[in-house]
Amino acid sequence: MHYDLQPLLLTFQLALTVTIILFILGVPLAYWIAFSRNRFKYIVETLVSMPLVLPPTVIGFYLLIAFSPQHFLGHFLESFLGVRVVFSFTGLVIGSVLFSLPFMVNPIKAGLQNFPIALMEASYCLGKSPWETLRRVILPNIKPALLTGIVMAFAHTIGEFGVVLMIGGNIPGETRLASIAIYNEVEALNYDTAGLYALVLVVISFCILLVFYYLNRKTLDSSLRSE
């Protein structure tokens, strides 16, 4: 049986990169959605949640068009910054960030909305800025929501297929992820190799979620106790 660790490593590399980027983007975005009084907020909320309902191929298709060198954005990136997004790891990252955005933003948003306003106000009265309040008071108290966002975004990126196939293609070592490799091996009738990749993904996903629910059970219990 022929097999290659590359697709698996690439998958986890992608999931890790995407999760870090999403966390950095997701916290401010969730904060804005949770607390802004902008009357067009619901439009942003709709856009963030679009990947939940759209077929992944639709997002992949639009990204492919937008970033192709024949179109403005792709042309601009390639001629001025020398970056080619389509069929590259960068493309995978961009596609995955967009596609997993709601999985990071929505739990954090819910955590922020449920956070007692009295505690935020207490911090402001003590002279602390919104940023310091977020960093030292809010985030440490919504760890379960942060953990949910991180795990869901990570696990969801591992499980992606449609978006990454559309924008990344199937270049070994560059864009061939485990999910795509499985599809590939099945097409080539290499059921053993496909089965191995599939099993690794199942076991790892199961373990991640298992640890997550185990930890969350403890944090949920302790947050209930403090009520």
Add this chain to the structure above:
Amino acid sequence: MVKLRFKKQMHTPQGNDWLGIDLNISKGEFIALFGESGAGKTTFLRILAGLTQPQEGYIEVDGEVWFDSRKKINLPIQQRRVGFISQENSLFPNMTIRENLEYACVDKKLHGSIEEWIVTMGLKGLEDQKPDKLSGGQKQRVALVRALISQPRILLLDEPLSDLDIHARLNLQDEIIKVYQKTKITTILVSHDLSEVFKLSQKVFVIDHGKITKSGSPQEVFVNNNLSGKFKFTGQIIEIHKDGVLNILTLTIGNHVAKVVASDEEIAGLSVGSKVIVAAKAFNPLILKA
């Protein structure tokens, strides 16, 4: 000196109401805001703290303008430096008691005073606990210390004792008096507990449907002064019981429950919940060593 003049629309279950305030508070004064719930007491404190904005008005504290609707001045909460203590617990659950106090410290050099506060306020031994291990009274005590450590210019107490049992409440009232005498900080207490207002404040403003209806010392406001009795207490009827020709009233006076007899004329117009003055001529009192 605190100068307050503002108007704010309030949405109450009874419909919309205007909170219209125009009053001055001297520096270092301990005043109480007394009134039914929904009268606008909490809104008053929130406006002063900068947590809510009035529609129009002017707020000045110690010569600094905090709010002026005409000049579009609205000093951010962070720069107003108010110590705000509400009835709900506002300690940060992720921090220990000591960390909660350190968080409030404006200057690292003041960390030494934290230890001092911990000892004087009877929190020794609790400083490394998380807030959820503390009783309601202890939490409010920490909240009080935390507010004071941030060196506020004004202390706002929004019924901080209303969720506590009577023992913890009396205890904390004494602590508040102690702290006030030590710091002489301008303090505004919101309360609907008569005995608390009497015990703590020098001046009281009665607020009703968004308007100040009475002000003065607690004695002037709540006790009718044209009686000749030497002993008088203000109390509230909790039960009226008719026993033969006598009426027996059960009253709460301060934190005590007392039974007194009353004639039919005296109880005319009174019902459970009425506030009454009980007075006695002092020609034959019993005096016992306490």
